[in-house]
Amino acid sequence: MSHTVVQLLKEGFRVSVIDNLDNSVTEAVDRVRELVGPQLSEKLQFNKGDIRNKDDLEKLFSGTKFDAVIHFAGLKAVGESVANPRRYFDNNLIGTINLYEVMAKYNCKKMVFSSSATVYGQPDKIPCVEDFQLMAMNPYGRTKLFLEEISRDIQKAEPEWRIILLRYFNPVGAHESGKLGEDPKGIPNNLMPYIQQVAVGRLPELNVYGHDYPTKDDPRLHHVMDLADGHIAALRKLFTTEKIGCVAYNLGTGRGTSVLEMVAAFEKASGKKIPIKLCPRRPGDATAVYASTDKAAKELNWRAKYGIEEMCRDQWKWASNNPWGYKSKP
Numbered sequence: 001m002s003h004t005v006v007q008l009l010k011e012g013f014r015v016s017v018i019d020n021l022d023n024s025v026t027e028a029v030d031r032v033r034e035l036v037g038p039q040l041s042e043k044l045q046f047n048k049g050d051i052r053n054k055d056d057l058e059k060l061f062s063g064t065k066f067d068a069v070i071h072f073a074g075l076k077a078v079g080e081s082v083a084n085p086r087r088y089f090d091n092n093l094i095g096t097i098n099l100y101e102v103m104a105k106y107n108c109k110k111m112v113f114s115s116s117a118t119v120y121g122q123p124d125k126i127p128c129v130e131d132f133q134l135m136a137m138n139p140y141g142r143t144k145l146f147l148e149e150i151s152r153d154i155q156k157a158e159p160e161w162r163i164i165l166l167r168y169f170n171p172v173g174a175h176e177s178g179k180l181g182e183d184p185k186g187i188p189n190n191l192m193p194y195i196q197q198v199a200v201g202r203l204p205e206l207n208v209y210g211h212d213y214p215t216k217d218d219p220r221l222h223h224v225m226d227l228a229d230g231h232i233a234a235l236r237k238l239f240t241t242e243k244i245g246c247v248a249y250n251l252g253t254g255r256g257t258s259v260l261e262m263v264a265a266f267e268k269a270s271g272k273k274i275p276i277k278l279c280p281r282r283p284g285d286a287t288a289v290y291a292s293t294d295k296a297a298k299e300l301n302w303r304a305k306y307g308i309e310e311m312c313r314d315q316w317k318w319a320s321n322n323p324w325g326y327k328s329k330p
Contacts, residue, residue: 081140174318181318183325
């Protein structure tokens with residue numbers, strides 16, 4: 001989210017952030033202000049609040065007239081969702097329904113929704129294209145799938161809504177400055193922060209799950225700055241296309257990379273050896289899923305610019321400058 005805020009401010013937008021700080025810290029907002037400078041910082045407002053609490057949303061929308069919403073506020077760990085589905089239904093479903101209701105009340109009817117390529121489940125063929133049959137394999141993916149359906153239903157009933165659903169897997173890399181990056185609380189659920197924490201000595205080894213899958217393709221590798229630019233391209237599309245309806249776009253590199261290839265690339269970028277431990281598959285994980293990005297290229301004028309080398313370079317710059325994330329060593 002913070003990377004997208006930087007890009008929005010640089011593109012001239014005014015930005016209000018609402019975050020309950022469940023898996024983030026206000027230091028990230030301070031770093032955004034530092035990166036964009038005092039003049040652009042005046043266009044950034046931070047609000048501590050929870051989208052599950054309608055009063056928090058009412059307070060925000062009653063005080064500011066918004067043109068559009070970019071919605072990132074979802075829990076996203078597959079394994080955790082399998083173990084604790086009610087937490088995901090509460091945050092992802094109820095929070096988003098609240099957000100739609102308050103947006104409608106204050107006549108803000110443009111939404112860029114952070115969906116997920118998990119809505120493709122385990123497809124018969126890859127790469128996935130946007131009109132594939134949708135089928136999630138875990139509670140997290142199902143919340144994204146339900147919310148896509150809810151978005152389509154709202155737009156169909158109220159045609160003035162313009163909604164773009166962006167489907168992607170978890171972003172990797174960091175801001176090229178080394179000042180912004182992913183800093184998950186607890187054991188990371190995503191590949192790159194996990195590798196990073198092993199490299200800086202916070203964790204002893206990388207657990208590689210499902211090494212016996214009949215494929216080399218791992219889907220979770222898209223540079224965070226590419227995705228930030230993708231959200232802005234979607235936002236511009238909402239402002240310029242009147243009859244867009246509710247439409248989905250894949251964002252990604254359009255190719256797969258294995259976990260072991262990613263480890264090798266990070267070792268090259270960092271000069272550090274990453275010890276690995278091969279582990280059995282996790283419940284709820286799909287094997288190979290990656291997405292075609294032809295539609296986003298054609299209709300949003302968006303393509304991924306960064307490859308695996310740049311992802312690892314920027315991730316290592318963030319990690320080496322901030323080995324304990326946004327805090328000093330505990």
